[in-house]
């Protein structure tokens with residue numbers, strides 16, 4: 001896959017264009033201090049398809065190397081690493097997704113699919129409760145806010161548990177496909193030093209930090225905004241997830257039944273997470289809509305927005321449910337929330353969310369590579 | 381062009397490192413400043429946007445530089461590369477002031493790499509810009525905007541009104557129209573004339589048509605010419621330029637760093653006729669890098685070909701264009717359009733002349749030829765491990781040396797000795813200090829040091 005003329009734009013294949021650009025970058029290396037991508041690039045003389053898939057997923061899309069590039073368009077070399085890598089990443093999301101047909105469907109129209117899915121799930125759940133003879137819009141509000149009068153606990157747990165297991169399987173398959181493509185063995189993945197290093201990079205979003213200065217997103221001026229909104233989103237999600245786990249433990253281990261008090265652990269976790277999950281995604285969306293069109297791949301906007309919208313809707317419906325759990329709309333809110341959560345989870349393996357899996361895996365691989373000495377290339 | 385051209389106290393001509401340092405320094409002193417850049421915004425920054433580092437004196441390790449690089453050693457290096465063609469007072473001034481450069485640069489947002497991965501062994505003497513010269517230039521433009529400096533792109537200065545050393549106004553060509561802008565002091569920082577193909581041809585004859593220009597297409601030397609015509613004292617002559625051998629497939633302008641070819645010392649170089657013409661292993665490549673532009677320029681049709689075998693692969697910085705490759709010398713010659721028998725004979729004679737030795741690219745090793753003309757004195761290994769690879773080479777001009785003479789206040793000296801309100805910084809006056817040869821990172825040092833001095837002095841003059 002060699003492109004002889006670095007000015008020839010690799011027509012439609014993002015990998016051809018990516019190889020062309022990496023060849024230019026590898027002869028230049030001016031950006032080597034920005035992130036993990038360039039040092040990883042310098043370990044190579046040639047860029048195979050899996051090398052490019054790896055480097056593209058290692059890229060955090062911070063934009064620095066675009067604004068700093070002496071060959072960015074309108075220069076005839078037309079170097080645009082963040083955009084090229086965004087296109088390659090989008091391809092890898094489809095390539096590694098399991099099962100493949102679902103990925104193809106999602107890729108075409110992420111936003112619409114997500115919303116339709118959420119709606120269908122809400123309707124299906126409503127229908128189910130009706131079949132079970134429950135009245136969703138309760139005539140008399142229940143001051144205790146008992147959710148299970150609309151839907152028995154085992155139904156709720158069954159639906160969500162099933163969704164969760166499927167999603168976990170699909171994500172694991174995606175990860176395995178990515179890791180195989182890298183040509184790494186699974187045992188390498190468990191090396192504690194590399195894992196620890198990568199985990200630190202992930203949890204601090206080291207490569208959006210720009211050594212304290214932030215990154216050039218949404219535009220050329222550096223800021224920490226994206227990093228903080230991402231933290232709110234990620235840790236918000238984690239807290240909500242923790243709330244669910246704690247609730248499950250309460251239910252099964254201690255026999256303590258929901259609803260829990262406002263100051264109970266699951267509710268405190270869920271509420272604080274929920275707030276993060278409102279502000280974070282809203283901020284990310286706001287940034288995204290203002291982001292420099294030069295550095296982004298317009299084809300992915302739908303997928304990105306779908307994920308952000310579902311995260312936001314999850315949190316919004318969850319918080320509403322908490323606030324209004326003793327009112328007459330409790331049942332309605334419950335099915336909406338469960339529908340949205342299910343849609344969010346079901347689309348996880350096919351949408352933007354997988355960036356977390358592949359980027360983390362790429363960081364692990366990068367840490368593994370760093371523990372190897374630098375190959376001789378270019379050192380003479 | 382955004383905003384009308386307004387008269388100002390200090391007018392800066394140029395849009396690269398030297399111009400920006402001058403504009404910011406003049407503004408520090410309170411002057412109203414206008415900067416005119418002939419390139420459009422997308423190509424602003426001149427050759428400075430292709431750079432990667434500057435050379436700094438330091439007496440003890442700093443956050444960016446290891447060990448020490450004292451004035452005496454720095455000056456010794458300069459003396460060696462210029463063969464003594466330097467103005468000692470200006471050179472020492474530049475070297476001493478270079479110690480304070482990085483601190484000043486950081487204050488305007490320029491960022492540096494902590495320590496270099498290892499592509500060049502310059503971690504002691506040179507500070508590397510994070511993201512390279514374009515990132516540096518971007519920071520300076522952002523600072524200029526914050527501080528209220530008027531910046532105009534697509535604004536080429538085509539004439540200067542100078543009366544007996546006193547600058548009155550400049551004529552600017554912007555948006556197809558000619559306009560005047562007056563100022564109390566002028567800083568010229570418009571680079572050399574390397575983009576001016578007609579001028580290069582005048583100096584070099586038709587050979588110049590085959591030169592490639594490594595940097596910007598906007599350094600036409602118009603201001604330099606006007607100054608010389610208006611009796612500024614000049615320095616250097618137009619035939620002097622810094623040229624390296626770069627890949628012949630590079631674009632005519634702006635190919636920058638990626639077009640360099642770093643494998644000459646690992647192979648042999650032949651001309652159009654398949655003949656070798658110079659000792660490829662004379663010295664370490666970074667030290668010989670800069671003579672090969674001239675060597676290739678002296679060959680018929682200004683072209684040459686570097687030939688290596690598979691043993692050299694991976695031992696040099698990858699270049700942007702993939703090499704031509706073949707399993708035989710004959711096949712390679714035909715790919716490169718070279719006379720096959722001649723190349724085969726050249727390689728055969730070379731291989732036969734190679735003496736046994738211990739190859740070590742990191743030292744001046746004992747692998748050499750005997751009885752060849754010219755000899756290859758180091759790193760000579762038989763070229764016999766296919767596949768064979770070839771890179772075509774052309775002279776790539778980095779910059780020209782012709783400039784205007786200045787004093788230690790960056791003041792442009794007029795032939796009749798009259799005082800002037802014109803100051804110069806960067807490539808346009810680098811010849812005062814760098815009469816010939818080159819030290820990696822010295823161009824940006826001269827531009828930064830003299831840019832700061834020029835800006836300051838111009839502001840003082842303007843506000844007097």
Ligand SMILES: Cc1cc2nc3c(=O)[nH]c(=O)nc-3n(C[C@H](O)[C@H](O)[C@H](O)COP(=O)(O)OP(=O)(O)OC[C@H]3O[C@@H](n4cnc5c(N)ncnc54)[C@H](O)[C@@H]3O)c2cc1C
Pocket residue numbers: 393394395396397398399416417418419424425426427428429430431432433434435535536537538569570571572594595596598599600601602603636637777778779805806807808820821822823824825827
């Ligand atoms: C590929 C390459 C790599 C290099 N790497 C290094 C390095 O790592 N370190 C180093 O120290 N040096 C390096 N150099 C040399 C370095 O680029 C120069 O020494 C330095 O940039 C000179 O700065 P300057 O501001 O004087 O000129 P420039 O940066 O060239 O700026 C000149 C400016 O003037 C403008 N201009 C020209 N004419 C007019 C006019 N009539 N009106 C208005 N504007 C005009 C141009 O558009 C341009 O913006 C490199 C050069 C090249 C080509």
Ligand code: SF4
Pocket residue numbers: 024025026028029030031032065066068069070071072079081511512
């Ligand atoms: S992005 Fe541009 S400046 Fe940065 S390494 Fe690549 S080619 Fe060089």
Ligand code: SF4
Pocket residue numbers: 031034035036037038058059060061062063064065066081082207
């Ligand atoms: S966009 Fe940022 S993270 Fe991606 S390669 Fe460029 S500098 Fe690295």
